[in-house]
Amino acid sequence: MTTQTLGVAMNGVTGRMGYRQHLLRSILAIREQGGVTLADGSRVQLEPVLVGRNAGKLEEIARRHGVARHTTDLDEVLRDDGISIYFDAQLTQVREKSLVAAIDAGKHIYTEKPVAESLEGAIDLARRADAAGIKHGVVHDKLYLPGLIKLARLIEGGFFGRILSVRGEFGYWVFEGDWQTAQRPSWNYRSEEGGGITIDMFCHWNYVLEQLFGRVEAVTAKAVTHIGERWDEDGHRYDATADDSAYGIFELEGGVVAQINSSWSTRLNRDELVEFQVDGTEGSAVAGLFGCKVQSRANTPKPVWNPDLPTNERFRDQWLEVPDNDTFDNGFKMQWEQFVRHVVEDAPHPYDFWSGARGNQLAEAGLTSSREGRRIELDRIAP
Incomplete structure (x- = not known):
């Protein structure tokens, strides 16, 4: 079988996510395995x-991993006919301008999220991309976690x-x-630099809820800055101006109610950094990054509330682990392969700029709900 080559411009690989997940564990891993296998x-x-x-x-990363080309001139790369895909993992503040240039x-285009700083900007990008007739995708990595x-x-x-x-x-x-190094970059805590857990995580929760349970029709949320004083990568104190915690109630089509707490x-x-409990009439499940436990209606015990006696039941032991039954690859890599197939052979890839705009x-x-203290209904966004 023949092998074709696609040039991929990767903007923002000096950052943690761009380097570790997209370059190292996705593109270079795909290159090492001999490419993406198509349907034929x-x-x-x-x-x-x-x-x-x-x-x-850039030079140091390219030398370390045997990457032939690197440049600080984005315009030069976008003029190169040998480049088929543009990928963006830059800060949100500078992403939109680069995406417009790539569309033109x-x-x-395959990009991290948020695709833009505003809903208006995200919708404009989606319309531009559709009008240009290009394939466009947004990273939806949580859906590729083994637990989900x-x-x-x-x-x-x-x-x-x-x-x-x-x-x-x-x-x-x-x-x-101050006395222990922060695990996240300082810009995450500066609203003026596009930081904040609401803009970060609600984009994720939208596609998780939409793809698994139904479209979000309304939200009630509270965004909070619990820790107002932090120290940056150089040890300098700064005021945290962005929210570090967000508490949301999401009303989904079909009557499902979702509650998600997000906090740094x-x-x-709990067992994992993220866990979702889903309750239904016939059974429940608790899913994390990797694991998933279930309790069916027939196996549901009968707890009785009695504050006068200590609880002797070990409730977590009453759930059954869902077996892997498969070998799970890196989620970022899996979506890269899906997007490449979308570009080359028009295979399905529903996670486009419109999905990003809904995030x-x-x-x-x-954020509006938190600021104004009220429930916000969402209009439908579709191409």
């Missing part, structure tokens, strides 16, 4: 071109009966940076 058995090999603002960092250059893949199988198999509610807990304690100011007392919509609605 042929392969598509990917040839990355590293793009960014820091020439020294006729490149297919298992959860999707349960939904498809009718395990839950009628789904009633979803309850999600996400987050961990991010150190302030919480200490863990922006939910984040903006959540």
Whole structure:
């Protein structure tokens, strides 16, 4: 079988996510395996071109991993007919301008989220991309987690009966940076630099809820800055101006109610960094990054409330683990392969700029709800 090569411009690989998940664990892993296999058995090999603002960092990454090309000139790359796909993992503040340039250059686009700083900007990008006739995709990595893949199988198999509610807990304690190094970059805590957990995580929750349970029709949320003083990468104190925690109630089509807490100011007392409990008439499940446990209607115990006696039941032991029954690859890599197939052979890839815009919509609605103290209904966004 023949192998064709696609040039991929990767902008923002000096950042943590762009480097670790997209370059190292996705593009280079695909290159190492010999490319992406298509439906007819042929392969598509990917040839990355590293793009960014820091020439020294780009050169060091390229040398370390045997990448032939790197540049600080995005315009030069976009003029190159050998580049088929433009990927963006830059800061949100500078992403929109680069995506417009890539659309105008006729490149297919795959990008991190949020796609823009505003809903208006996200919708404009989607319309531009459609008008240009390019393929466009947004990273929806949470759907490729083993735990959520298992959860999707349960939904498809009718395990839950009628789904009633979803309850999600996400987050961990991010150190302030004074006496222990922070695990997240300081711009995450500066609203003027596009930071904030609401704009970050509500974009994720939108596609998780939409793809698994139904479209979000309304939201009530509270965004909070619990830790107002932090220290940056150079040890300098700064005021945290962005929210570090967001508490949301999401009303979904079909009557499902979802509650999701997102926080960088919480200490863990659960098995994984994120967990979703789904309750239905016929059964319930708790899914995390990797694991998924279930309790069917027939196996549901009968707890009795009695505050006068200690509880001797071990409730977590009353759930059954869902087996893997498969080998799960890196989720970012899996979606890269799906997008490449979408570009080359028009295979399905529903996670486009319109899906990204709906993520922006939910984040903006959540912040508005928090600011104004009211429930916000969401209009339908579709091409």
